[in-house]
Amino acid sequence: MVEWTDAERQAITTLWGQIDVGEIGQQALIRLLVVYPWTQRHFGAFGNLSTYAAIVGNAKVAQHGKTVMSGLETAVKNMDNIKNAYAKLSVMHSEKLHVDPDNFRTLAECISVVVAAKFGPTVFTPGFQEAWQKFLAVVVSALGRQYH
Amino acid sequence: MVKWTEEERRIIRGVWEKVDIDEIGEELWARALIVYPWIDRYFGSFGDIFTTTAILKNPKLAALGKVVLSALDTAVKNMDNFKAMYAPLSRQHYEKIKVDPDNFRLLAECITITIACKLRAELNPQVQATWQKFLSAVVEAMNSQYK
Numbered sequence: 001m002v003e004w005t006d007a008e009r010q011a012i013t014t015l016w017g018q019i020d021v022g023e024i025g026q027q028a029l030i031r032l033l034v035v036y037p038w039t040q041r042h043f044g045a046f047g048n049l050s051t052y053a054a055i056v057g058n059a060k061v062a063q064h065g066k067t068v069m070s071g072l073e074t075a076v077k078n079m080d081n082i083k084n085a086y087a088k089l090s091v092m093h094s095e096k097l098h099v100d101p102d103n104f105r106t107l108a109e110c111i112s113v114v115v116a117a118k119f120g121p122t123v124f125t126p127g128f129q130e131a132w133q134k135f136l137a138v139v140v141s142a143l144g145r146q147y148h
Numbered sequence: 149m150v151k152w153t154e155e156e157r158r159i160i161r162g163v164w165e166k167v168d169i170d171e172i173g174e175e176l177w178a179r180a181l182i183v184y185p186w187i188d189r190y191f192g193s194f195g196d197i198f199t200t201t202a203i204l205k206n207p208k209l210a211a212l213g214k215v216v217l218s219a220l221d222t223a224v225k226n227m228d229n230f231k232a233m234y235a236p237l238s239r240q241h242y243e244k245i246k247v248d249p250d251n252f253r254l255l256a257e258c259i260t261i262t263i264a265c266k267l268r269a270e271l272n273p274q275v276q277a278t279w280q281k282f283l284s285a286v287v288e289a290m291n292s293q294y295k
Binding site: 027030031034035052055056109112113114116117118119120121124125126127129130133 | 175178179181182183200203257260261262264265266267268269271273274276277280
């Protein structure tokens with residue numbers, strides 16, 4: 001069972017309150033596809049991802065980024081039960097989407113870089129970074145949990 | 149050795165120009181020690197390194213931050229052959245300091261986050277991709293003398 005300090009809970013709710021899921025989600029997914037190009041294999045139905053400009057301008061990438069980032073709301077609202085809250089989503093990613101669970105960690109890294117770039121050092125302090133990365137690590141673990 | 153395009157070289161130099169070695173050197177240790185607290189096992193003789201405030205005031209960490217970023221400066225200025233130049237540093241970390249090499253990757257992540265906070269929107273996806281390619285090459289060079 002994950003333990004959260006009051007400071008960590010406060011950091012997560014403060015950051016989440018300032019995050020625009022459309023903006024951050026799109027940026028995070030763009031970075032995943034650009035920095036780790038093999039991840040493009042999961043998005044065959046998204047149309048043109050063949051150049052940097054194509055990825056940045058791709059409406060399906062923007063929409064899916066928003067969907068994924070919005071999915072974090074479940075974790076924010078269920079911080080003491082993230083594992084169970086994500087059980088169905090984990091099964092789906094394993095059995096239907098066949099996503100290598102290592103990609104969850106990679107996407108989490110991209111989200112953190114985007115959040116750092118958006119908020120800068122006075123908001124994304126070392127303490128906030130610790131809470132945020134711990135939060136994402138718990139989500140990543142929950143998403144990988146139903147894989148056989 | 150890793151191959152670099154002219155564009156990638158330009159991007160790395162552009163990022164590095166904006167790095168203040170003193171400022172980034174301190175912040176990066178604050179992030180590494182707070183986000184990955186087990187790293188403090190390497191700093192037994194450094195005094196108080198257990199809160200952000202203490203870390204940012206710690207002169208030994210400030211000095212070490214400068215040392216780490218000066219080594220990165222060497223890599224920026226020798227992008228085509230820093231792997232060989234890093235061999236003695238890698239050997240030192242392996243034989244004398246006995247650093248778990250996974251920590252090089254974690255420190256690289258903290259450097260990227262620190263630079264993201266500093267550069268903000270200038271660390272766009274393409275710049276991020278090039279910068280992380282560079283840091284991966286540095287991490288590989290640090291790993292090179294580990295058995």
